[in-house]
Amino acid sequence: MRRLMKTALLATAIATSAAFAGSAYAEDSVLLPNLSYRTGPFAATGTPLMNGQRDYMTMLNERDGGVNGVILNYQECETGYNTEKGVECYEKTKAEGAVVTQPWSTGITLQVLPKSNVDSMPILAPGYGFSAMQDGKIFKWAFNPPASYWDGASMILQNISGGNLDSLKGKKIALLHLDHPFGKEPIPLLETLAKKHGFTLLPIPVGLKEMQNQSAQWLQIRRERPDFVVMWGWGAMNAGAITEAVKTKYPMNQFVGIWWSGLDADLKLVGDAGKGYRTLSWSFPNNEAKVMKDIKQLVVDPGKSMLNTSTGEFDWVFYQRGVLISAMLAEGVKEAQKHFNTKVVDREQLRWGLENLDFSEAKIKELGLDGMIPPFKTTCANHTGHSGAWMLEWDGTKFVKASDVLQADRAEIDPLVAEKAKEYADANQPWPTNEECKL
Amino acid sequence: MELLNSIFIKPFQDMVAAPDFLLQVLWEGLVAGVLYALIALGFVLIYKSSRIFNFAQGIMVVFAALTLVGLHEKGIPALLAVPLTLVVMLILAIAIERVVLRPLVNQPDIILFMATIGITLFLVGFGELIFGGENKVMITEQLGIPTGSFTFEPFGGFVSIEQKDLTAVIGAVVLVAALLVFLNKSKMGRAIRALGDDHQAALSVGISLSTIWILVWFIAGIIALATGIVWGARAGVSFALEVIAYKALPVLMLGGLESVLGAIIGGLAIGILEKLFEIYWGQPLMGGNTETWFAFVFALIVLLFRPQGLFGEKIIERV
Numbered sequence: 001m002r003r004l005m006k007t008a009l010l011a012t013a014i015a016t017s018a019a020f021a022g023s024a025y026a027e028d029s030v031l032l033p034n035l036s037y038r039t040g041p042f043a044a045t046g047t048p049l050m051n052g053q054r055d056y057m058t059m060l061n062e063r064d065g066g067v068n069g070v071i072l073n074y075q076e077c078e079t080g081y082n083t084e085k086g087v088e089c090y091e092k093t094k095a096e097g098a099v100v101t102q103p104w105s106t107g108i109t110l111q112v113l114p115k116s117n118v119d120s121m122p123i124l125a126p127g128y129g130f131s132a133m134q135d136g137k138i139f140k141w142a143f144n145p146p147a148s149y150w151d152g153a154s155m156i157l158q159n160i161s162g163g164n165l166d167s168l169k170g171k172k173i174a175l176l177h178l179d180h181p182f183g184k185e186p187i188p189l190l191e192t193l194a195k196k197h198g199f200t201l202l203p204i205p206v207g208l209k210e211m212q213n214q215s216a217q218w219l220q221i222r223r224e225r226p227d228f229v230v231m232w233g234w235g236a237m238n239a240g241a242i243t244e245a246v247k248t249k250y251p252m253n254q255f256v257g258i259w260w261s262g263l264d265a266d267l268k269l270v271g272d273a274g275k276g277y278r279t280l281s282w283s284f285p286n287n288e289a290k291v292m293k294d295i296k297q298l299v300v301d302p303g304k305s306m307l308n309t310s311t312g313e314f315d316w317v318f319y320q321r322g323v324l325i326s327a328m329l330a331e332g333v334k335e336a337q338k339h340f341n342t343k344v345v346d347r348e349q350l351r352w353g354l355e356n357l358d359f360s361e362a363k364i365k366e367l368g369l370d371g372m373i374p375p376f377k378t379t380c381a382n383h384t385g386h387s388g389a390w391m392l393e394w395d396g397t398k399f400v401k402a403s404d405v406l407q408a409d410r411a412e413i414d415p416l417v418a419e420k421a422k423e424y425a426d427a428n429q430p431w432p433t434n435e436e437c438k439l
Numbered sequence: 440m441e442l443l444n445s446i447f448i449k450p451f452q453d454m455v456a457a458p459d460f461l462l463q464v465l466w467e468g469l470v471a472g473v474l475y476a477l478i479a480l481g482f483v484l485i486y487k488s489s490r491i492f493n494f495a496q497g498i499m500v501v502f503a504a505l506t507l508v509g510l511h512e513k514g515i516p517a518l519l520a521v522p523l524t525l526v527v528m529l530i531l532a533i534a535i536e537r538v539v540l541r542p543l544v545n546q547p548d549i550i551l552f553m554a555t556i557g558i559t560l561f562l563v564g565f566g567e568l569i570f571g572g573e574n575k576v577m578i579t580e581q582l583g584i585p586t587g588s589f590t591f592e593p594f595g596g597f598v599s600i601e602q603k604d605l606t607a608v609i610g611a612v613v614l615v616a617a618l619l620v621f622l623n624k625s626k627m628g629r630a631i632r633a634l635g636d637d638h639q640a641a642l643s644v645g646i647s648l649s650t651i652w653i654l655v656w657f658i659a660g661i662i663a664l665a666t667g668i669v670w671g672a673r674a675g676v677s678f679a680l681e682v683i684a685y686k687a688l689p690v691l692m693l694g695g696l697e698s699v700l701g702a703i704i705g706g707l708a709i710g711i712l713e714k715l716f717e718i719y720w721g722q723p724l725m726g727g728n729t730e731t732w733f734a735f736v737f738a739l740i741v742l743l744f745r746p747q748g749l750f751g752e753k754i755i756e757r758v
Contacts, residue, residue, distance in 0.1 A: 039564075039572055039678065041678060041681070041682055043679075209685055209731055210730055210731065216714055216721075216730055217727070222463075223457075239574055239675045263574075266675070
C-alpha cells in the first residue's frame with residue numbers, strides 16, 4: 001500500500017511539474033515545426049536538409065538563447081514525403097500551437113494551401129511549392145523565398161543559351177522530371193518559352209517506382225538526342241538519372257539540374273564520371289562563414305547534431321541550404337518581434353515577418369552567412385523575393401561555382417504568375433486576398 | 440488512320456530502321472526482367488512453403504544491401520562482409536520465425552500477411568536507426584564486379600552493355616540454377632516442396648515446419664542480398680530500393696504465386712515487354728512513363744484467359 005501511495009505521489013509530482021514546465025516553456029518559446037522526411041525514397045535528399053535546419057535552430061538556442069530570449073522550438077513531424085501523412089502532420093502541429101508550417105513537398109503544399117487561409121497559418125516553402133505563390137496579394141499566407149521554380153527554369157534557360165533565348169531556336173530540350181506535382185511545376189513556363197523562342201520541349205516523366213531504373217527514359221534520350229537535358233529530380237531520382245547519364249555517355253556539360261538535383265552524395269556515386277554536370281543553386285556552402293563555424297563549435301562538435309560526419313555532410317550544398325532555410329524563418333520571427341514589439345509571435349505576426357524579410361548584403365554579412373546566398377527581399381506583394389542563383393558545377397569531388405548570380409526574366413514570369421494565381425483563386429472561391437497590401 | 444499507322448506500322452518500321460537501338464532496348468529489358476524475376480522468386484519461395492505473401496521482401500533487399508555496405512564502412516573487407524551479411528540475414532530469418540511466425544501458426548493467411556507488413560515497418564525503422572536514411576554507394580568494385588562496358592557496333596550503330604549488368608544476369612542465372620538444383624535434388628529442397636504441396640501431410644511425415652520456415656526466409660534473404668547488390672550498383676543503396684518490390688507484383692500475377700519457373704519467365708517477359716512498349720508505343724503515343732502501369736495491365740489481360748497465371752496451379756475444390 002505504501003509503495004502504491006509512493007508511486008501515485010511520484011506520478012502526481014511528475015505530472016504537475018511537467019504541466020508547469022510546459023506552460024513556462026510555452027511562454028518563452030515559439031513552435032516552429034518542420035514536416036520532415038528522413039524516411040522513404042526521398043530520405044537521401046531530405047536528411048541533410050533537415051539536419052541543416054535543425055542545427056541552425058539548435059545553434060541559435062545555444063548561442064543566443066533563441067531569438068530575443070525566445071527559444072525556437074524546432075520540431076519534426078515525419079511525412080516520408082507522403083502527401084496524406086503531410087496533411088496529418090499539418091493538423092497535428094497546428095493543434096500543438098505551431099506558428100508556421102514547412103510542408104517540404106509541392107504535393108503537400110498544394111494540399112495545405114487552401115487550409116492555410118482558414119487556419120491563418122503561414123506556409124514557408126523555400127525554393128519549392130507552387131511558383132504562383134510569389135503573388136502575395138492572392139497567396140496571403142504562402143511564401144517561397146528566395147526563388148521559385150519558374151525563376152529556376154528561366155535562369156537555367158538563360159545559362160544554357162548564353163543569355164539569349166533566341167539562340168535556342170530549333171534546339172531540343174528534354175525535361176527529365178519526376179512524375180509528381182513538383183516535377184511538373186516548370187512545364188507551363190517552359191511551354192510558353194518554347195513557343196516564343198522556337199525550341200522544342202520534350203517532357204520525359206519518371207514515375208516514383210521507376211526512379212531507380214530509368215533505362216527507358218535514357219533510351220528515349222539516346223533516340224531523341226536532345227541538345228540539353230534539364231532535370232527536375234528529387235530523392236533517388238537524381239542518383240538514378242546521373243548514373244544512367246554516365247552509362248548512356250550523355251555529355252555532362254549538356255545536363256543541368258534544378259537546385260534539388262544537386263545533392264553531393266548523388267554525384268559522389270559517379271565521381272569523376274559526373275564532371276561537368278551542373279546544378280542551379282540559390283545557396284552555396286561556405287565553411288568559413290561565421291554561422292557555419294558557430295554550428296560546428298556549438299552543435300556538431302558537442303554531438304548535438306544528427307548529421308553524418310563520416311560522409312562529410314557538413315560541407316554539402318544541401319546541409320548548408322537547410323541552415324539558410326532556418327535562417328530565413330528565424331529572421332521572420334525576429335522581424336515580427338521588432339515590428340509588433342512582442343516576444344512570442346503568433347501566426348499573423350510571423351506572416352508579417354516573413355513578408356518583410358530583407359536579406360541585403362549587409363544583413364547577410366551581419367547574420368554570418370557571407371557568400372552563402374544572394375540578396376533578396378520579400379514584400380506583401382512579392383512572397384518570393386527573387387534572389388537569383390548560381391550555376392554550380394561538379395568537379396569530380398565537390399560542387400564549385402560556375403557562374404555569377406543569374407537572374408530570372410521577370411518580364412516572362414510575372415504575367416504567368418498573375419494568370420496562374422488568378423486561375424487558382426477563381427477555382428477555389430471564396431478565396432480571400434490581401435486587401436491591405438498596397439504595393 | 441494516322442493513329443492506326445502509329446500503333447501497328449510505325450513502331451515496327453522504327454525497329455527495322457534502327458536494329459542496334461532495338462538490341463539495346465531488348466538488353467535493357469532483359470536486365471530489368473532478370474531483376475524482377477529475382478525479387479519475384481523471393482516471394483514465391485516463401486509463399487510456396489508457408490502460404491505467406493511476404494510483403495517484407497522489398498525491405499529485405501534494402502536491409503541486406505545496407506548491412507553489406509554498412510559492414511564494409513566499418514572496415515570489414517568486402518568479401519568477408521558478404522558472408523557476414525548472410526549471417527545477419529540468417530539471424531533475421533530465425534528471429535522472424537521465432538517472434539512473428541511461430542506464434543501465428545494456424546492463423547488465417549491474412550493475419551500472416553499483416554504480420555509481414557509489420558516486419559516491413561520494423562525493418563524500415565530499425566534500418567534507418569542503424570544505417571541512416573542517406574544514399575550509400577554500393578561496394579561494386581570491392582566485390583570484384585567489373586564496372587566498365589562493352590560497346591558493339593552492329594548494323595552500323597552501337598550497343599553498349601555494362602559489365603555490371605552482364606555480371607548481374609550471369610549471377611542471377613547461377614543463383615536460380617543453384618536454387619532449382621537445391622529444390623529438386625536436395626532433401627531439404629524436397630521438404631520445402633512437400634510443405635508447399637500439403638502442410639498436414641508434410642508434417643505427418645516428420646518435416647519440421649520451423650526449420651523449413653527459417654530456411655526459406657534465409658533463402659529469401661540470400662536472394663534479397665543478390666538483388667540489393669545488383670540494383671544498388673545501378674543507382675546507389677537507399678530506402679528507395681524498397682519500391683522495386685512492387686514491380687514483382689505483376690510478375691507474380693503473370694507467373695503464378697507458386698511457380699519458380701513462372702517467376703523467372705514472368706519476370707523476363709514483363710521486363711522485356713514493358714521496355715518495348717514504353718519505347719515504341721508509350722513514349723511516342725502517350726508521353727511515356729507507361730512502365731508504371733503496363734505490367735499490371737498486361738498481367739490482368741493474361742489473367743482474363745488464365746486466372747491462375749501462366750504457371751500457377753489450377754485448383755479444383757470439391758464441396
